[in-house]
Amino acid sequence: MCNIGVGLRAEHYSYLEKKPQTEIKWFEVISENxxxxxxxxxxxxxxMREDFPLSFHGVSLNIGSYAPLDLEYLKKLKYMIEVFNPFLVSDHLCFTxxxxxxxxxxxxxxxNDKTLIHLSEKLDQVQSYLGRALILENLSAYIDFKESTYTEWEFIKKLVEKSGCKILLDVNNIYVNSVNHNFDPKKFIDHLPKDKIEEIHLAGYSDMGDFLFDTHSSPVFPPVWDLFSYAIKDLKDVPVLIEWDDDIPDFPRLEEEAIKAKTIWESHHARD
Amino acid sequence: MLGIKGSQELLGKSILTGNPSEDLLNNIIPGGKLDKKKALMVYRDDYVARLSSVMAENFEGTHSLLGDEIFFAICREYLDYYPSTSFDLGNYGKYLDKFLKNHSLGVEYPFLPELSRLDMEFMRLFHLPRVKSIDPEKLKTHENLSQAKFKLVEGIYLKKSKFPIYKIWDLKNIEDREDVDLDWNEAENICLYKGEDGIKVQFLTPEQVDVLEKIKQGLNLDQALENSEMDVIRVQELFSFISTSGILVDIC
Incomplete structure (x- = not known):
């Protein structure tokens, strides 16, 4: 069965408090909110926890920062994990x-190797403190650094091997980056260790003319659905999430988008 | 080579100021069809838009009164002055009242700092838990109320203002403001509070605010009323508010 989820957003609180029937199996929570x-x-x-599993998705762990970890932030996150027992805890491969x-x-x-060592040490601290593997998401980026010696996918693979962290595969981000930085998005997906992918994100971008912008403000676009279809061929039990953060539609419209993901998933795995 | 620290400091500074250094520009590859400066501006513009949007949510009353153009211009000035330092966006803008006090707009419209403080207090109360109020029986059967100390909920904001600050704030809920007959120089004294049923406001007299402030600080009823010029009716009104609004948590 496809495990579809959506982001829990304040715009839907009142609707969800009425406990409507839904195909959605789990909700992702932005931890910082x-x-x-x-x-x-x-x-x-x-x-929500009475009826659904929750995942916690952070945007401010700042794992890539050269500065020490924010222990107060981690303490609060750990407490929230203890209270709500999320089935996934994730953040981003970035600095904030x-x-x-x-x-x-x-x-x-x-x-590059310096960043790899730096991140591995930081991840070790976070994972030891939280007592669980952290799941890191690939991001959309509008610049690259000349001093990079690895592609993004090579870097992620090495980081997973070195640190034991898991992958949150944001298919929209891969597509956005593939257009902005001119690479084959399937190559990105093919290179990653499939058994380390713990979750998939789907979202909409905005075409700004000169670049694609990861805005989460629209339905998922056809090339991203195609890439999703390609990615899940070898991924059977990975939870799939629709992110929609700007111009947020009513909940049933959001649910429709998640059901599309389920339909695509079923086209690959219904007979498994 | 910038290294991790160098790349982060320069990129961070570029986003916060909108002025990328040559060092940074020489070490990046832009995405899409953007040139280097435009690629960096994607981050700068996103930063400004995101925090301005957060401020519009955190300062509903101020935003509504000023309108988009003036409010977002203030936001841009504010965020250059007070960059976000916390993961908690619900708290962003906490110095806006102080900022407006020294701003030409705040000088021209002196109620603006107080209005923005009221917005922030709403946000503070919104994020506080709802607390169960005292069992009415405990209050009824207490033997010496005048010597008792009242424990109030944390979610209380008391304000004596020269302006009708809550009524101005509440304009955001009124579509046709031209019909509103508001005396902008009418003094107002309020208790904004969060009881079991959510956030509410109570209009008080200045003396009632003073006494309630003393009770909040831990003085017993006798001490709080000492030197107060409130007549019996006003005292009864205040006591009735304290005992029935849900702000009283315990008595000892």
Missing amino acids: HLNSRGRPWEILHT GPPGANIHNLLPLPY
């Missing part, structure tokens, strides 16, 4: 700002 709240954003997690600033964006790193 709930870590410091004990009001409605916290209460809704209790409500220099010390003293949070840019609230997922910023790229140079892909």
Whole structure:
């Protein structure tokens, strides 16, 4: 069975509190929206957890930063994990700002051996502290660093081997990067160790003319569906999530998009 | 070669200021058909748009009153002055009242700093838990109320203002503002609070705000009322509010 999920967003709280019938099997929570709240954003997690598994998806772990880890942040995340027992905990392969600033964006790193060693050490600290493997998502990037000596997919594979972290495969990000940085997206997917992929993300981008922008503001586009179809041929039991963060539609429309993912999945695995 | 630290410091600075260094420009490859500066501006523009949008959510009353153009211009100035330092976007803009006090707009419209503080207090209360109020029986049967200390909920904001600050804030809920007859110089004294049923506001007299502030600080009823010029009716009103609104958690 295809395990489809969607992001839990404030726009849908009231609808979901009525506990409607849904095909959605799980919800992804942006950890930072709930870590410091004990009001409605916290209460809704209790409500949702009664009926659904949750995954925690972070945007501010800042694992790639040259600065030390934010232990206060990790402490809060660990507490939230203890309270809600999510089946996945993920963040991004990036940094989110220099010390003293949070840019609230997922910023790229140079892909080379120094970064590999640096990230592995950081991941070791995080995974030891949380007592579980961390799942890291590939990002959309609008610049590369000249000092990168690996492609993004080579780097991810090496990082997984070295650190024991797992992969959150964002198919939209692969497609966006493949257009912006001119590579074959299937090569990216083929190169990754399939048994380390723990989750798939799908989302919509915006075509800005000069580049594709990862905006999560629209339905999933056909080339991303095609790439998803290609990716899941060898991935049977990986949870699939639709992200929609801007111009968020009503919940049934979001659910429709998730059902599309399920239909594609079933075309490959229905007889398995 | 920039290294990890160099690349992060330069990229971070480029996004925060909108001015990339030559060193950074010499060490990146832009994506798409963008040139290097435009590729970096994608991040800068996204940063400005994201935090401005967060401020619009965090400051609904201020945003609604000023309108998009003025509010977002203020946001751009603010975020250059106070970059985000925390993962918690719900708290972003916490210095806006202070910022507006020294801003020409805040000087021209002196209620703006107070309005933005009220917005922030709404956000603070929104993220606090709902707390169960005291069992009415415990209150009824207490033997010496005048000497008792009242434990109130954490979610209380008391404000004595020279302006009708809550009524201005509430304009955001009114579509046709031309019909609103608002005296912009009417003083207002409020208790914004979060009880079991959510966030509410109570209008009080200035003396009631003073006494409630003292009770909040831990003084007993007698001490809180000492030197107060409130008449019996106002005291009864205040006590009725404390005991029935849900702000009273315990008594000892």
